[in-house]
Amino acid sequence: MAPTFELTRNDKGEFYFKLQANAGGTLLRSEGYNAKASASKGIDSVRRNAADDDRYELKTASDGRPFFNLKASNGQVVGTSPMFQDEDARSAAIAEVRTGAAAANVVDKT
Numbered sequence: 207m208a209p210t211f212e213l214t215r216n217d218k219g220e221f222y223f224k225l226q227a228n229a230g231g232t233l234l235r236s237e238g239y240n241a242k243a244s245a246s247k248g249i250d251s252v253r254r255n256a257a258d259d260d261r262y263e264l265k266t267a268s269d270g271r272p273f274f275n276l277k278a279s280n281g282q283v284v285g286t287s288p289m290f291q292d293e294d295a296r297s298a299a300i301a302e303v304r305t306g307a308a309a310a311n312v313v314d315k316t
Contacts, residue, residue, distance in 0.1 A: 208309040215316040221245035233299050234285030251284045256307035272296040
């Protein structure tokens with residue numbers, strides 16, 4: 207079973223997507239988009255870039271917790287992970303994004 211993209215809209219009318227893990231929990235979250243079509247293009251970008259190791263930017267928060275950004279070929283961040291307890295958890299999340307994003311279904315909750 208692949209992860210699932212959830213497309214949602216907030217109170218301000220912005221569209222977001224989250225890539226949800228098989229076991230639950232968020233793997234990636236997008237920035238806010240003004241148009242649903244733009245959020246859908248962001249999902250397509252995650253699908254295209256997820257298998258490329260060079261697209262992952264490994265980061266560390268100020269409190270020491272690891273996280274990552276997934277970038278498009280133009281260098282723009284298309285998704286940011288939550289903070290993880292350790293680098294092993296971050297690596298496992300990247301592996302799930304890498305192998306599952308391309309086949310992930312979209313659940314439209316807008």
